[in-house]
Amino acid sequence: MRRFWILTVANTRSYVRDRATVFWTLAFPLVFIVLFGAIFSGGGGKASLGWVDLDQTSASAQLATAPGLTGVFTLVSASEVDALQQMKDGKVQAVVVVPAGFQAAMVAAHGGTSPTSPLPLVLYTDPSSSQQSQTIIGVVSAAVAGLNQAATGMSPALTVQLKTLQSEGIGPVQYLVPSILAMALMQLGLFGAIPLVEQRQNLILKRLAATPLRRWTFVGSNLATRLLIGIVQAVVLITVGGALYGVTVLGSWLVLAGLVMLGAMAFISLGYVVASFASTEDAANQIVSVLQFPLMFLSGIFFAINSMPEWLQMIARFMPLTYLGDALRQVMVGGIPFAPLAVDVAVLAAMTVVCFGISARYFRWQ
Numbered sequence: 001m002r003r004f005w006i007l008t009v010a011n012t013r014s015y016v017r018d019r020a021t022v023f024w025t026l027a028f029p030l031v032f033i034v035l036f037g038a039i040f041s042g043g044g045g046k047a048s049l050g051w052v053d054l055d056q057t058s059a060s061a062q063l064a065t066a067p068g069l070t071g072v073f074t075l076v077s078a079s080e081v082d083a084l085q086q087m088k089d090g091k092v093q094a095v096v097v098v099p100a101g102f103q104a105a106m107v108a109a110h111g112g113t114s115p116t117s118p119l120p121l122v123l124y125t126d127p128s129s130s131q132q133s134q135t136i137i138g139v140v141s142a143a144v145a146g147l148n149q150a151a152t153g154m155s156p157a158l159t160v161q162l163k164t165l166q167s168e169g170i171g172p173v174q175y176l177v178p179s180i181l182a183m184a185l186m187q188l189g190l191f192g193a194i195p196l197v198e199q200r201q202n203l204i205l206k207r208l209a210a211t212p213l214r215r216w217t218f219v220g221s222n223l224a225t226r227l228l229i230g231i232v233q234a235v236v237l238i239t240v241g242g243a244l245y246g247v248t249v250l251g252s253w254l255v256l257a258g259l260v261m262l263g264a265m266a267f268i269s270l271g272y273v274v275a276s277f278a279s280t281e282d283a284a285n286q287i288v289s290v291l292q293f294p295l296m297f298l299s300g301i302f303f304a305i306n307s308m309p310e311w312l313q314m315i316a317r318f319m320p321l322t323y324l325g326d327a328l329r330q331v332m333v334g335g336i337p338f339a340p341l342a343v344d345v346a347v348l349a350a351m352t353v354v355c356f357g358i359s360a361r362y363f364r365w366q
């Protein structure tokens with residue numbers, strides 16, 4: 001028994017001394033609890049809702065002040081044209097159009113007159129942000145249901161008519177493809193660091209450096225290979241999505257190709273930064289894992305950034321995957337932008353230049 005305890009203590013000390021193992025076993029799961037708890041706790045700021053009042057009556061004004069709406073949304077009054085343009089620019093997340101005749105329909109419903117057909121209250125949403133859109137639809141539908149309850153036993157006076165800014169009948173899968181493509185390009189670049197570190201650890205890079213082969217030739221070949229893989233990824237995803245689910249690209253194919261190459265270059269450059277500072281293959285694996293999980297879950301490719309708490313939204317603004325996913329959604333499906341397309345491109349280009357600059361300074365061949 002004494003030997004058992006001695007060996008147990010020795011194993012425990014060995015475990016505690018390995019800081020990486022302690023981190024992956026204890027700290028990393030705690031980080032995930034904090035992040036996912038924050039994302040799903042509902043602690044984000046109010047979503048902005050464009051408010052178009054075509055009725056201009058006291059009843060429609062009262063609807064705009066209903067606690068069920070103002071408690072969840074910040075209402076931005078505008079004309080229908082201006083509100084939809086603000087939605088395209090990413091300034092509001094949805095638009096509600098209160099129809100003309102709203103007050104008359106409410107008065108008739110309260111007076112016991114059954115309407116021939118429900119009056120449609122139009123709600124424009126962004127299918128590219130399905131989680132947030134479902135929340136908005138649920139809140140607006142609940143508000144409309146509350147109004148209809150006043151006419152018990154009568155036909156509903158109001159109904160919610162859902163519309164999107166896109167008229168092409170795009171389904172949920174089409175909106176998911178840009179996010180998956182952005183994630184694939186991110187992983188392509190980051191995981192490219194691991195074979196580089198492995199080659200350095202096994203002295204392959206040292207041997208190559210002693211040959212007439214120029215370093216820029218080696219690096220250029222590596223970049224060309226990764227870019228080719230990125231292009232193949234994009235073609236396969238879009239082709240399979242088109243064959244199985246009718247995925248189409250609404251924007252320019254030329255712009256999309258440029259974004260794929262720029263996005264791949266941005267994350268390849270980040271992979272070179274990882275390879276510059278990781279001393280072993282295991283260390284490179286750990287650094288890549290630490291980077292990729294926050295990038296996937298906090299960059300808006302799967303969860304709407306506007307639904308996150310303010311402090312997580314600030315983190316998302318510094319994540320390159322946020323801008324790659326946003327750019328791909330704008331070009332492929334016409335999604336509501338997180339930032340103007342020019343800003344997305346500028347951020348990715350700046351990241352590429354900065355990361356390659358860091359790599360040129362600190363990358364070690366042996």
